[in-house]
Amino acid sequence: MPAAIRNLRNNPHFLFARLPNLLSFICVVVGVVWLLLLPLNEYSRQTYISENALLPGQVHAYFTGSEQNIFRGYKRELEGLLNDGQARGGQKDEAEVTAAVSDKLQSILQAAGLKVATQKYEYTSAGITHQGENTYAIIHAPRGDATEAIVLVAPWITADDKLNLNGVTLALTLARYFKRWSLWSKDIIFLITPDSKSGTQAWIDAYHDMHPASVQPLPLKSGALQGALVIEYPLDHRFQSLHIVYDGVNGQLPNLDLFNTAVAIAGGQMGIGANLQEMWGHDDSYEHRLQTMFRGMTKQGLGYATGAHSSFMPYHIDAITLQTKGEGWEDEMALGRTIESLCRSLNNLLEHLHQSFFFYLLMQSNRFVSIGTYLPSAMLIAGNFTIMAIALWMRTGYYPESKPSAKPMNEKGSAEEKAKTDGIAERHLALPLSLVVGLHLLGLVPLWVFNNIFHQYFTTTTYIFVVVDIILPLFLAAILSNGLGLSNPIIPQQYHLIKSFSLLLLGLSLSTLATLNFSLSFMIGLLCAPLSFVARLQGSAPFRLATSSLGLVLLNLVSPPTVLLGVCWYMGISVETVLTQAAFGWDIWGMWTQVVVWCVWWPAWLIGCVLLWSSMF
């Protein structure tokens, strides 16, 4: 063993150049393999209810029989008003926001004995104005103190842009039905929003007095919100199974207990199957588990709101959406009973949901991995950058064999000579540091541009940025190599330092991000993995030219704008839609994905390109 260490110390090329590359590569490979192992039975776990107070499915749900007549009555009334709106011109979407519908909602809720209020809001994002009016009503707990509340949300338009007539009607029927129970320990709030994107956000912001000026404050409030359920029943026939959507903004998730309770009640008590992540025919095989996990990771990584429930998550309110799917024999009463039973479970809560996991990856409705198991995967990938950065830093301080390209300075000649004989080189930090910091600050420009221009210019701007991504590194490389306007030409050590600082920042950011949004960190880490192995090439001119141009082509394929275009092309969505959604997320939901893309990924990518371009000079 000592002999091996001595050999290693006597072989600096291996220690500083080969070994880090090897280690980094192993880290990336192990990180990916780790993730692929997670769906196996040995690494994932069966879900379980952690919170004793929930007692899912222990109560009999009585929402049946005559309540169905009430449901039909309400539905007919609303349908009539919606048809009127449609007849007067305008599309289905336009019909909902008519004052007549809103008045009808209020009068129904008032007649059921609830306190009713409305809230108008208006948002502008990427040149598009979103406005609407929320209607909500509160059942005060007859024997409880008004310190806690549960929210039931029924958006007029579902997350899939369908009219949610049955869902809204069900909410109204449940409001009337719940009002007659005396066993609520928490207030119950019924919220009818015009859409699934902005309505709940406006309402929840105003509930916590965090709303912008364009959103009205709430005239009526209750206690701290303990949980929220979103009802979506856009079908006009009986359904087969429930689809539970749980992803929040920025990859935040509700407490796993809430999801488990919903699965336990739907599956165990009501006999309705529960699906997740649009996996309809889940056969519990490895492939399906992996696919479910990847779908979950994609949503988490992109960080957008997947339904009306997502807006609750930033306020630490656990929320899920229940969507009806498929053609089967379950009717609105079955959905109503499921929600009744879920509300009874939430009603049993004594404290905020906290027992179970907030960081998890689900791969089946009853299987998950927790953060302790999956985190090493993203950490290893983030760690590969840090390993490389540290190795480069050590290498820049250790130059026994190479002759520095710069001539020894006359003033410090003796000192440098001494340093060189010891194998220690002085580091020139100013240029690398300012370049890396400058490029990271430059990331603010695309961040601002993509969140503030009008939506019709998004596609053009993306193409412009593809071109900028080619020109900007070339320009920077030319300046650095030829010393245009610079007094001292750059030395190889400084290229290493530039790369070291860039990777160090990348590794730091990604490992921090991994604890907050694992999937985003993993995705960015994987896309940035080539940057660890990109450096300024040395050797004969034809070799350098050939290799670096190949490298540049490949690197440009994984640049942020190219990846965006590629994904949009593959998914068949227009770039404009994606970017409008992203800008909407940034402006209204408080989505941070763009910051990671433009201020972490993009600068690191630019520096990789600069290094490759510079080997051409």
Next chain:
Amino acid sequence: MALLFRFLQAFAVLLLVSTVATEHTSNWAVLVSTSRFWFNYRHLANVLSLYRTVKRLGIPDSQIILMLPDDMACNPRNAFPGTVYSNADRAVDLYGDNIEVDYRGYEVTVENFIRLLTDRLDEDVPRSKRLGSDAGSNVLVYMTGHGGDQFLKFQDAEEIGAWDLADAFGQMWEKKRYHELLFMIDTCQANTMYTHFYSPNIVATGSSEIDQSSYSHHADNDVGVAVIDRWTYYVLEFLETQVTSVTSKLNLGDLFDSYDESKIHSQPGVRWDLFPGGEQEGRLRTVVDFFGNVQNVEVENANATEPGSLKEDLAEIARLVEKWQKRDEEYSAILGNSAGNVTEDLPSSSLHLKLKSTVGTTKMAEDGSWGKRLVGIYVVGACAAIWVAGSILGRSSV
């Protein structure tokens, strides 16, 4: 009729013999639930069921210490406000209208429990919160809640250890606070709680072995929670169906033999070794020795003969009775001799009653009315003179 009478006589003799054999003079029950929160409804129902049973068998509220950390009847989640049931048939409302909770809410703490057992309470603590047992008392201690290996959780903040409990009982014995003690506990790993007991005359029984959970029996789908634990359910079933009155002859052996592991789903345990005579003697103690009530009077120094002792008093009373009887006989003999002159022989006291004078109404006298009027005029005149003089003097001084 005569046969029935003889039978009753024999029964009474038997009863007398049995009570003499156990030699205890009072019964006390300490019934403790240690967990709060709605989802622990069953623990409170356990305790209330037992409370109802011991009351039925005659222990009065003043001799029952009931500790309930939470109020399930008034919980807003309770679909049946004001009631607690231990069965989904909801036949018996355990909360009812006659219930005395001695320690409630946050008063149910380890400290209060140990102070109660060992009587280390302030002077101003009311009698209802004291365990007034003495060397002649049979004490039933029933506990239920969430526990583990050698501990039982109290509410959410603290726990009592097996040693704490053993020491508390040890001190009770030293302070002559029990004659015999039956300890019952229904919690997970319950049998570990009595492993450290060292004071004599204790029979202990628990619901489950170490590393075993104690399970709930069934849930009520309208209340929405489990309403009773298995072990308690079957103990109660025995008590309610077999021990129907205070005269029941069923003994502890019968109770413990009724444990059915296939029903309880855990292994209940019994500890006899602290009891004098061990299992053989212990088994003979009747169930009502602990669950029922006796009020035998223990007579101190029954055989002493010095002045003031009971024997002497009894002898004196006998002498007095004899004396009065003799006088009575003499008196009746006199009556028989002179039936004619009864009035003459009447005691003098009865004559006084007749001579008592009555006080009637009196007429107001009208004498000297003019004299009184003159005095009145004179007084008014004097007052007027003083007033006039005072006003003149006051004016001149100003």
